Amino acid sequence: MYSIKQVVEMLDIPSVTLRAWENRYQAVVPERTESGYRLYSQENIEDLRWLKEQTEKQGISISHAVRMLKMRKQKHLDERLNASGGDPRDAIDKMKQQIYTALHEIQGERADALIDFGFSLYGYEAMVYQVLVPVLVKVGDAWEEGTATVAQEHYMTHMISNRLSQFFHVFPVYAHLPKVLAFCPAGEHHQIGLLLFSLFLRKNGVEVIYLGANTPEEGVMDLLEKQGRIGAVCLSVTDEELVPYCEDLLKRLGSLHPELQFIVGGKAYETAGPQATRATYKLDEPPEQWQAWFDREFAGIQHRI
Known part of the structure; x- marks a missing residue:
């Protein structure tokens, strides 16, 4: 195993570049000591050497080089599995x-x-x-x-x-996109769906103010007053009994901030049937369809704020 200092000297990659490759693109994932210091394996070294060659000699961007590296590793894995009769x-x-x-x-x-x-x-x-x-x-x-x-x-x-x-701290934020305020209302403790959707938005360059589960509405109101450029509010709920409260909350938020767009989702809205909602978007598509929704709908939000 090698320290970051050894890797820098060995590969002539500045430490700031190495950290950026890791944090922004997950180029390699070194192990960590109990004190938090990075330790790089020989495989990490070979991957970094390959990435450096692609960026310096081939003129390929680091983001594209990392994608190529992942594809190479996946191909090698598939070949090993196929050779051994695996799937x-x-x-x-x-x-x-x-x-x-x-x-x-x-x-x-x-x-x-x-x-x-x-x-x-x-x-x-x-x-x-x-x-x-x-x-x-x-x-x-x-x-x-x-x-x-x-x-x-x-x-x-x-x-x-x-x-x-x-990963909230990994993906870049695009300033031309509106901020999104994401939360589960008071009484809702299941936030995994909201977290996954918020990460999806972040991966697409959206700055997400993530409040998580069981958020009292007073905090939501306060943030909307103090934060600028919030273009949408995303609300997730799994308990059907909370849907009437959510709809009332959307009504009050909409009257105070008519420029806002509202996105609702979660099991409660999926199982509640095709009932009317005050939300701009009722997101009940599976994750693999979120990108199509984003490209089709969210682009419209940014032009309206």
Whole structure:
């Protein structure tokens, strides 16, 4: 294993560049000591050397080079699996099971290491939607079936939520897009769906003011008064009994801030049927259709504020 100082000297990559490659593009995911210092494996070194060659000699942008690297690694993995008679989906399933088991057994360091490895191997999209989201679904099922205690469910959900939240500081923000205020109303404690949608918006360059679960409306009102350029409010709710309150809240927010657009989603709005809502958009599409919605609808929001 190598320190960041050794990597800088070995590859002649400035430390500020190396950190930017990691934080913005997840070029490599080094291990961390208990004190938080980076430790790079030989594989990390080879990946960084390849990326440097692509950017300096081939003139390729680092973002494109990282995508190429991920594709190369995935291709090599597929080739190894195929050579051994394996299926790439088996590797994903194995990763999900290993992470779930580590979390279920409260092995936080092992779970973090597996998640780091998964992101370095599969990239953001596959790791989030094919691994971590299914793990969260499995956690919820285990709690309902009684095979996971409330404490285990809270721990496992909290661990994954924390890892997902880290990406709020990775993706760039585009100043021409409006800010979005995202929250679950008072009484709603399930925020995973809201977190995933907020991360999707951030990945598309939207600055999201994320308030999370069980947010009192006084705080929402205060933020809307003090923050500029908030163009949309995103609200997620799973409890159908909270829908009437949410609709009343949207009515009051709309009367105070008529320029706002409202996005609602969550299981409560999915199962409530085609009832009328005061929201501008009722988002009940699956995650794989969010991009089409964003390209079609959100662009309209920015032109109206």
